[in-house]
Amino acid sequence: MLVLSRHKDEEIIIGDTISIKVVEVRGSKVRLLITAPRNLRVLRQELVAIAKPFVPKSGTGTLVLSRKKDERIVIGDSISIMVVDIRGDKVRLGIDALRDITVHRKEVYDAIQRENPPTPPAAEGEEPPQ
Numbered sequence: 230m231l232v233l234s235r236h237k238d239e240e241i242i243i244g245d246t247i248s249i250k251v252v253e254v255r256g257s258k259v260r261l262l263i264t265a266p267r268n269l270r271v272l273r274q275e276l277v278a279i280a281k282p283f284v285p286k287s288g289t290g291t292l293v294l295s296r297k298k299d300e301r302i303v304i305g306d307s308i309s310i311m312v313v314d315i316r317g318d319k320v321r322l323g324i325d326a327l328r329d330i331t332v333h334r335k336e337v338y339d340a341i342q343r344e345n346p347p348t349p350p351a352a353e354g355e356e357p358p359q
Contacts, residue, residue: 230323240335259320264291274301
């Protein structure tokens with residue numbers, strides 16, 4: 230489990246398509262804004278066993294969930310977010326994900342994107358730049 234500390238309005242990026250943003254920290258609760266592809270199920274841990282069959286959809290969706298210490302959010306089949314600790318305005322989030330899924334603080338993700346901009350697709354009939 231990777232544990233990252235975040236304050237209000239700070240984010241974690243999982244892969245290239247999932248964002249976890251701390252919306253509010255109040256007492257023993259934290260509100261998280263999850264933005265993820267709609268083909269991934271996002272659930273509170275306690276609902277996983279009783280959830281109805283999932284029908285994947287296209288596009289991106291957002292969801293705000295409140296969690297307390299030691300409560301989890303499950304994203305798809307391979308990602309789990311747990312509130313490890315809440316102290317003042319700081320939240321420690323534990324992320325369990327497959328090894329090939331990248332997890333970065335938003336500011337680190339943005340720096341990586343600036344250093345390695347995506348290569349534009351080659352026009353039809355052209356070879357990609359090398």
